[in-house]
Amino acid sequence: MRDGTRLGFILLLTPLLLWLSLLIIIPHIDMFLVSLRERVGVGKYEISPANYLTFLQEPLYLWTFMRTAVMSVLATLITLIVGFPVAYYIAKMAKGRIQSLLFLLCLVPFWVSELVRTFGWMILLRETGVISSLLQYLGLIHGPVEMLYNDAAIMIGLVYTSMLFMVVPLISTLGSLDDAVIEAGYDLGGSGPSILWEIIIPHAMPGIVSGCIVVFMLSLGNYLTPTMLGGKDSLWFTELIYSQFIVRFNWELGAAFGFVLLILSSFIVWATLRLTGQTLEKTMG
Amino acid sequence: MTPDLQCIDLTKRFGDTTAVSDVSFSVPPGSFFSILGPSGCGKTTIMRMIAGFLAPTSGDILIKGKSVLDVAPNRRPVNMVFQHLALFPMMNVADNIGYGLRRAGLPKRDITRKVGEVLERIGLPEIGRRRVDELSGGQKQRVAIARCMVLEPDLLLLDEPLGALDLKLRERMKIELKALQADFDTTFVYITHDQSEALVMSDQIAVMNQGRFEQMGTARDLYYRPETPFVAGFVGDSNRWSGRIERSDGGVLELRTEIGLLIRGTAQGRALGGGQSADIFVRPEAIRLSRKETELTSLDNHLKGHVTSLLFNAAASRVLVRDEGSAGEIEVALPQSGEFDDLAKGDVVHIGWSGEQANCFAAGAE
Structure with missing residues (x-):
């Protein structure tokens, strides 16, 4: 009997272990080793921190890195601010069929591939696009306006792409808050803002943090949206990694960039958890 | 003496269904008033109208002689103990009890003193720093009452607060609730479907059925002299x-x-x-x-x-x-x-x- 459960346990664990080791652990170990190589001649390599030094010494790389981090944090905050009322409405105010319908509406954009969705934004925002034409037609502007290829366009794209990943954990934590607790707050003299601040947000904290972590990581690692909506000057760190690997064929530097990004995202997730007093078990469980 | 609570021809309709129909009653100061009825009879609707979470379709609610229909729930001199108590799980006991005082803008020192006093009064002076989920069922009950009583409301509403307790504890809490009511000398309005809770604790009981009051009187009146067949069948x-x-x-x-x-x-x-x-x-x-x-x-x-x-x-x-x-x-x-x-x-x-x-x-x- 004991051997039977053991076997079952091993069988259930195998796909997960294969997944983790083949797709995550082994590539990362290899990438780490690659990032520590320095090419000293044709086909000759030495172990050295040269790639990491290149990253630190080149202002463009550092600047792009910082910019990507700040923009991702900002995108996460905007997603939270936009997503919270949406999630609150769906979880607490909408009832029955309306509730499922609204939830479905949040989900619908994800039936289309990210590429198509981003093209949708391009159709809206480009110089000859829907918004520009509409404004001209209404006589509000006199020439076509280019709304693509700037930071605002990137931000719109990032927020739009990650909305669902913020709304879903928020709906589930807000849904678990008993309506009577909110009513008790009102009954005891609380006003709207104080109930939001003292009761609803503390309760929703695990959902807020887990949503933020997911959205932050998605934004930081996003390649398509910044490239398409931000154009050539978008300066997104994933683009640098891409160009090192694919364009420059400098796998060593690309691997180093990849590792720097991994360290950054791990650090920010850790810092967020520490700052909000949450634990990974609480937010992900 | 003006009654603490007076309801005049209170009616509430949801679409086509009438949940509460022409209910009138008044509750004298310092008394324990119960509304007893089967589930779905409209008693919770009355309670929520008094607390301010629902607006009556017609009729009036007076507290200490003044109509409160235009007063928002957070400004009414009424507090409510919810069915599942609705303590704030994100706060400790002292913060739970102090919530209303903080919202009323009292200085910190007064809040600490008042919270200490009310904890003393409910016989749990040492639990201020405990988390809500560390309390037993009976302790939670008392904290929920203390959280309301610290605000010195004119009226305390209790919505079947004993429903979640086991039998032995429920029997003890009945006696304790009655004692707390006498101690705080506040008017309690209690709703329940459990006749023994109503009979044991109340000064006055209204038996409610299908949105109407069938009979109002003391526990003995209802038991010995039921006026309608429903009361005769429901009480005892x-x-x-x-x-x-x-x-x-x-x-x-x-x-x-x-x-x-x-x-x-x-x-x-x-x-x-x-x-x-x-x-x-x-x-x-x-x-x-x-x-x-x-x-x-x-x-x-x-x-x-x-x-x-x-x-x-x-x-x-x-x-x-x-x-x-x-x-x-x-x-x-x-x-x-x-x-x-x-x-x-x-x-x-x-x-x-x-x-x-x-x-x-x-x-x-x-």
């Missing part, structure tokens, strides 16, 4: 028979039930004449049980039967007796004086009750 247990009145003579009636049993009863002043269909209610505990016929001859109703089953439930034990003549089954309380300890299924017994104890209502009055 009853044997109930339907039949036709054969003879009516100055309040004393004779009713022939559908199964042919002849019962003498009273109409308690209600107009009931011969030939009318009626329902008659007799409480199991009003029926005398005896082994000898001679002991019961003085009673208006007596008959002979045999025991068909014994429903043992300690002090609330019952015997089902099948009448020999009509084959109708009658529920009789089993006296726990030792005399009937050896009573067994199939035994022949005599039962009887006085006409005073058989309450008669016109059929269809419910």
Whole structure:
């Protein structure tokens, strides 16, 4: 009997272990080793921190890195601010069929591939696009306006792409808050803002943090949206990694960039958890 | 003296259904008022209207003589203990109790003092720093009451707060709630579907059914002198028979039930004449049980039967007796004086009750 459960346990664990080791652990170990190589001649390599030094010494790389981090944090905050009322409405105010319908509406954009969705934004925002034409037609502007290829366009794209990943954990934590607790707050003299601040947000904290972590990581690692909506000057760190690997064929530097990004995202997730007093078990469980 | 709470022709309709229909009552200061009714009778709707979470369709609510219809729930001098207590799980006990005071903008020192005082009063002075989920059921109950009482409301509403507790604790909390009410000297309005909670604690009880008040009175009034068949059936247990009145003579009636049993009863002043269909209610505990016929001859109703089953439930034990003549089954309380300890299924017994104890209502009055 004991051997039977053991076997079952091993069988259930195998796909997960294969997944983790083949797709995550082994590539990362290899990438780490690659990032520590320095090419000293044709086909000759030495172990050295040269790639990491290149990253630190080149202002463009550092600047792009910082910019990507700040923009991702900002995108996460905007997603939270936009997503919270949406999630609150769906979880607490909408009832029955309306509730499922609204939830479905949040989900619908994800039936289309990210590429198509981003093209949708391009159709809206480009110089000859829907918004520009509409404004001209209404006589509000006199020439076509280019709304693509700037930071605002990137931000719109990032927020739009990650909305669902913020709304879903928020709906589930807000849904678990008993309506009577909110009513008790009102009954005891609380006003709207104080109930939001003292009761609803503390309760929703695990959902807020887990949503933020997911959205932050998605934004930081996003390649398509910044490239398409931000154009050539978008300066997104994933683009640098891409160009090192694919364009420059400098796998060593690309691997180093990849590792720097991994360290950054791990650090920010850790810092967020520490700052909000949450634990990974609480937010992900 | 102005009543603490007065409801005048209170009505609430949800679409086509009328949840509360023309309910009027007033609650004098310092009393314990209960609304007793089956689930879905509209009692929670009344409570939520008083608290301010629902607006009445028509009618008025006055607290200390002033209408509160235009007052938002967070400004009403009313606090509510919720069914599942709704303590704030994200705060410790002291912060829970202090929430209302903080919202009222009291200085920190006063809040700490008042919270300390109220914790002392509910007999839990040491638990301020504990988390809510570390408390036992009874402690949570007391904290929920303290959280309201610290604000010194004119009126405390309690929405079936004992429902989630186990039986023993519920019995203890009934006594404790009554004591707390006397101690705080605040008007309590309590709603419940559990008659024993209402009967034990209340000064006044309103029995509610299908959005209306059936009867209002003390626990004894409701039990001894029910005014409607619903109250007779809902408060306490009853044997109930339907039949036709054969003879009516100055309040004393004779009713022939559908199964042919002849019962003498009273109409308690209600107009009931011969030939009318009626329902008659007799409480199991009003029926005398005896082994000898001679002991019961003085009673208006007596008959002979045999025991068909014994429903043992300690002090609330019952015997089902099948009448020999009509084959109708009658529920009789089993006296726990030792005399009937050896009573067994199939035994022949005599039962009887006085006409005073058989309450008669016109059929269809419910």
